[in-house]
Amino acid sequence: MTERLVVIGGDAAGMSGASQARRLKDPNGLEIIAFEKGNFTSYSACGIPYAIGGVVDDFDELIVRRPEEFRDKYSIDARIRQEVLAIDLLGRKVTVRDLDAGREYTEGFDLLLVATGAKPIKPPLPGVDSQGVFGVQTLDDGMAIEKFVADESPQRAVVVGGGYIGLEMAEALVTRGLKVTVVELAPQPMSKLDPDMGEWVGEKMRAMGIELLTSEPVTAFEEEGGRVRSVVTESRNLSADVVVLGLGVKANSDLAAEAGITVGSAGGIEVNKQMETSAPGVWAAGDCAEKYHRITHKPVVIPLGTHANKEGRVAGMNIGGAYATFPGVIGTAVSKVCDLEVARTGLQEQEAEELGFEYIASTVDSTTRAGYFPGSSAIKIKLIVEINTGRLLGAQIVGEEGAAKRIDVLATAIWNEMEVAEMLNMDLSYAPPFAPVWDPVLIAARKAWEKLESSRRRD
Amino acid sequence: MTERLVVIGGDAAGMSGASQARRLKDPNGLEIIAFEKGNFTSYSACGIPYAIGGVVDDFDELIVRRPEEFRDKYSIDARIRQEVLAIDLLGRKVTVRDLDAGREYTEGFDLLLVATGAKPIKPPLPGVDSQGVFGVQTLDDGMAIEKFVADESPQRAVVVGGGYIGLEMAEALVTRGLKVTVVELAPQPMSKLDPDMGEWVGEKMRAMGIELLTSEPVTAFEEEGGRVRSVVTESRNLSADVVVLGLGVKANSDLAAEAGITVGSAGGIEVNKQMETSAPGVWAAGDCAEKYHRITHKPVVIPLGTHANKEGRVAGMNIGGAYATFPGVIGTAVSKVCDLEVARTGLQEQEAEELGFEYIASTVDSTTRAGYFPGSSAIKIKLIVEINTGRLLGAQIVGEEGAAKRIDVLATAIWNEMEVAEMLNMDLSYAPPFAPVWDPVLIAARKAWEKLESSRRRD
Numbered sequence: 062m063t064e065r066l067v068v069i070g071g072d073a074a075g076m077s078g079a080s081q082a083r084r085l086k087d088p089n090g091l092e093i094i095a096f097e098k099g100n101f102t103s104y105s106a107c108g109i110p111y112a113i114g115g116v117v118d119d120f121d122e123l124i125v126r127r128p129e130e131f132r133d134k135y136s137i138d139a140r141i142r143q144e145v146l147a148i149d150l151l152g153r154k155v156t157v158r159d160l161d162a163g164r165e166y167t168e169g170f171d172l173l174l175v176a177t178g179a180k181p182i183k184p185p186l187p188g189v190d191s192q193g194v195f196g197v198q199t200l201d202d203g204m205a206i207e208k209f210v211a212d213e214s215p216q217r218a219v220v221v222g223g224g225y226i227g228l229e230m231a232e233a234l235v236t237r238g239l240k241v242t243v244v245e246l247a248p249q250p251m252s253k254l255d256p257d258m259g260e261w262v263g264e265k266m267r268a269m270g271i272e273l274l275t276s277e278p279v280t281a282f283e284e285e286g287g288r289v290r291s292v293v294t295e296s297r298n299l300s301a302d303v304v305v306l307g308l309g310v311k312a313n314s315d316l317a318a319e320a321g322i323t324v325g326s327a328g329g330i331e332v333n334k335q336m337e338t339s340a341p342g343v344w345a346a347g348d349c350a351e352k353y354h355r356i357t358h359k360p361v362v363i364p365l366g367t368h369a370n371k372e373g374r375v376a377g378m379n380i381g382g383a384y385a386t387f388p389g390v391i392g393t394a395v396s397k398v399c400d401l402e403v404a405r406t407g408l409q410e411q412e413a414e415e416l417g418f419e420y421i422a423s424t425v426d427s428t429t430r431a432g433y434f435p436g437s438s439a440i441k442i443k444l445i446v447e448i449n450t451g452r453l454l455g456a457q458i459v460g461e462e463g464a465a466k467r468i469d470v471l472a473t474a475i476w477n478e479m480e481v482a483e484m485l486n487m488d489l490s491y492a493p494p495f496a497p498v499w500d501p502v503l504i505a506a507r508k509a510w511e512k513l514e515s516s517r518r519r520d
Numbered sequence: 521m522t523e524r525l526v527v528i529g530g531d532a533a534g535m536s537g538a539s540q541a542r543r544l545k546d547p548n549g550l551e552i553i554a555f556e557k558g559n560f561t562s563y564s565a566c567g568i569p570y571a572i573g574g575v576v577d578d579f580d581e582l583i584v585r586r587p588e589e590f591r592d593k594y595s596i597d598a599r600i601r602q603e604v605l606a607i608d609l610l611g612r613k614v615t616v617r618d619l620d621a622g623r624e625y626t627e628g629f630d631l632l633l634v635a636t637g638a639k640p641i642k643p644p645l646p647g648v649d650s651q652g653v654f655g656v657q658t659l660d661d662g663m664a665i666e667k668f669v670a671d672e673s674p675q676r677a678v679v680v681g682g683g684y685i686g687l688e689m690a691e692a693l694v695t696r697g698l699k700v701t702v703v704e705l706a707p708q709p710m711s712k713l714d715p716d717m718g719e720w721v722g723e724k725m726r727a728m729g730i731e732l733l734t735s736e737p738v739t740a741f742e743e744e745g746g747r748v749r750s751v752v753t754e755s756r757n758l759s760a761d762v763v764v765l766g767l768g769v770k771a772n773s774d775l776a777a778e779a780g781i782t783v784g785s786a787g788g789i790e791v792n793k794q795m796e797t798s799a800p801g802v803w804a805a806g807d808c809a810e811k812y813h814r815i816t817h818k819p820v821v822i823p824l825g826t827h828a829n830k831e832g833r834v835a836g837m838n839i840g841g842a843y844a845t846f847p848g849v850i851g852t853a854v855s856k857v858c859d860l861e862v863a864r865t866g867l868q869e870q871e872a873e874e875l876g877f878e879y880i881a882s883t884v885d886s887t888t889r890a891g892y893f894p895g896s897s898a899i900k901i902k903l904i905v906e907i908n909t910g911r912l913l914g915a916q917i918v919g920e921e922g923a924a925k926r927i928d929v930l931a932t933a934i935w936n937e938m939e940v941a942e943m944l945n946m947d948l949s950y951a952p953p954f955a956p957v958w959d960p961v962l963i964a965a966r967k968a969w970e971k972l973e974s975s976r977r978r979d
Binding site for chain 2: 370
């Protein structure tokens with residue numbers, strides 16, 4: 062008997078799931094149809110700022126696999142510009158709109174994978190829908206910005222939100238010759254870092270010629286003839302030919318919710334470790350699905366391609382009749398902004414505090430290579446350590462070339478619930494082109510341990 | 521009551537120990553005398569090839585702390601060119617030769633830290649003591665080579681041994697304009713990697729103009745007027761104006777052994793986790809001391825600055841009345857040779873086999889960044905996994921810029937006895953400038969896991 066899998070969403074999670082299911086079951090056992098609303102399947106959305114900034118030559122390079130390839134090599138019927146409008150769980154069918162033909166049709170399914178991704182947060186402010194105001198989520202979004210910049214030659218850009226994507230876009234637009242202002246509600250950019258770690262980012266942005274306005278709420282977007290002409294904040298009016306919204310995204314879980322699939326407290330589709338939703342025979346993966354946070358033990362929504370790929374693979378394995386589980390996340394992230402590398406994993410101070418952890422925070426400055434070695438660059442590492450257990454709760458890195466990827470060592474330590482006391486003598490690699498004789502990670506662990514010990518003695 | 525600590529050896533382990541003890545006890549509680557046979561204290565021996573190759577401008581940059589600094593800032597009486605000839609455990613004194621004055625004297629001690637380091641392995645071959653044949657262990661060795669190259673303008677160099685130090689020195693001498701031949705006994709260079717991983721290194725060496733002769737035992741060194749003129753192997757005679765011995769080192773444990781301190785099966789001084797030797801009140805640390813290998817559970821000798829520093833610190837803490845332990849090593853190492861980055865941790869195939877582990881080995885090729893991102897370079901990762909437990913036993917990396925430091929993630933995984941099944945979904949950082957959407961470490965874990973699963977199914 063041939064079953065049919067329908068996949069809603071043709072990017073990382075959906076197509077990873079489809080491909081993985083295909084590896085386990087041939088077309089006689091499993092027919093696969095994937096619906097994608099946009100023009101592209103399986104691409105690197107994280108690469109958009111680099112394509113706009115010209116670091117990457119062409120948007121084409123961001124495409125991993127086109128629909129034809131899925132069809133020809135994987136026997137997956139990947140259909141672009143097909144928007145799924147409704148899921149009928151009982152009738153086992155989806156209603157689809159062909160965006161080009163303008164017609165609607167239904168397709169039946171036995172198994173369903175919901176991979177509807179995320180959507181940029183759009184503040185409910187006057188003028189937010191004006192022409193020239195862009196979110197950055199899909200490849201189509203990215204290409205729309207590219208086209209606008211190329212065709213309309215905007216001079217002034219305002220980026221609303223100073224998180225990863227906002228700063229990456231600000232840098233890209235500066236590279237394209239625009240005058241760029243970043244407006245951030247918080248007192249500092251990069252709120253996924255603690256303020257003391259984010260400071261350096263602000264300095265570098267300003268050095269690159271980006272105007273950075275912090276603690277500044279945006280109140281409206283002014284338009285002229287339907288086209289944005291300025292961004293209004295509580296304290297000023299910023300003229301803008303183009304606006305990029307970098308306010309983060311939220312899980313695109315509406316379609317699932319409307320069908321009666323349970324959406325959790327974090328706003329994403331609830332899934333178990335096998336990526337099964339509340340509805341039998343229905344999986345969810347990627348940005349639309351909640352993830353289990355291994356430190357807080359709470360569901361979170363973290364839109365990130367690497368999670369989407371892994372979750373898609375896990376869903377695909379289970380759909381294909383194997384068994385796999387996704388063990389959760391710990392909030393690891395990395396970015397390169399304005400010649401700085403920034404990274405984080407685990408909890409920030411504020412998160413640790415809100416969750417009621419008693420902790421110490423300790424920050425060290427070191428170098429990426431032996432101090433005397435050419436190319437040795439500055440690196441700052443902050444560790445957050447639970448006082449009771451001595452366990453590492455979180456880590457942040459800001460630094461120059463060669464700094465940020467060290468976060469993976471700290472992520473692996475957190476993953477294994479290591480105590481800093483054990484970390485300070487770990488056998489990490491040393492040679493002058495790669496590290497000082499005490500790797501910065503070990504120095505950070507040692508200093509945190511010393512602070513922990515002295516905090517205990519004070520008690 | 522003031523006690524006296526005597527430290528034998530003024531490099532990483534000895535001076536880390538002395539400084540750490542000083543942090544805990546002031547000069548009223550602990551007098552510290554450190555004897556160093558050579559001209560320098562506390563330096564980076566690993567930096568020698570880079571100083572000779574001109575990557576680092578000056579040997580001075582390799583010096584971390586001079587004797588005056590120890591004396592003035594730490595109240596440590598650090599004496600250079602003082603060779604300890606004998607330890608009298610019962611009489612609690614050492615006999616010292618002042619190498620400049622030519623006189624001998626004794627100094628009493630209450631506590632003793634032996635940090636005599638390692639010595640280059642010198643094959644017992646005719647002519648090995650000729651002028652122009654150098655080991656590379658101490659800063660004095662390095663400066664002697666530098667002086668020889670600068671003063672005598674040698675044209676042809678032969679490096680005996682194709683391990684880390686041999687290859688680093690070969691590259692340095694090529695950079696200085698010498699014609700360099702590396703003679704290696706094994707079938708491939710870099711025997712701390714498996715042959716399939718070492719191959720690439722051989723290619724790169726040849727591309728750099730280094731002549732590489734493998735499976736070629738050296739039988740003699742020919743000299744003329746006391747000065748080396750050629751290296752004789754089983755199959756040829758290689759003319760040489762300068763010869764570098766890169767055959768590894770052995771623990772310098774003779775002095776301790778002569779005093780009755782127990783030397784272990786690996787040839788180093790036996791120590792417990794607190795770095796205590798068999799003799800009460802006597803510690804050992806660094807290259808002269810054995811280390812506990814956390815995977816094999818056997819003592820090993822691994823000469824490496826980073827271990828020396830950590831062990832010195834642990835010894836110093838215990839000497840100073842605190843409590844600390846050194847948890848052992850897993851064989852992590854990294855090097856940059858001929859534009860390649862190489863790294864390893866845990867067991868190689870041969871070691872795993874000799875120890876009777878049943879394992880699978882799996883190698884993957886990936887890139888250091890997203891494939892489309894500028895600077896994305898090749899990386900090859902090999903994992904060795906125990907079949908029974910699924911536990912990661914060892915890992916090796918060879919690659920270009922940005923490859924090798926990933927070994928620390930694998931080292932941290934091994935440290936925590938992780939199974940590959942758990943590793944493949946670890947929350948490692950992703951962004952296009954830093955990794956493909958599946959980090960190479962995760963790809964390696966996934967492929968190893970798949971191979972493991974299929975090997976189990978075959979059983």
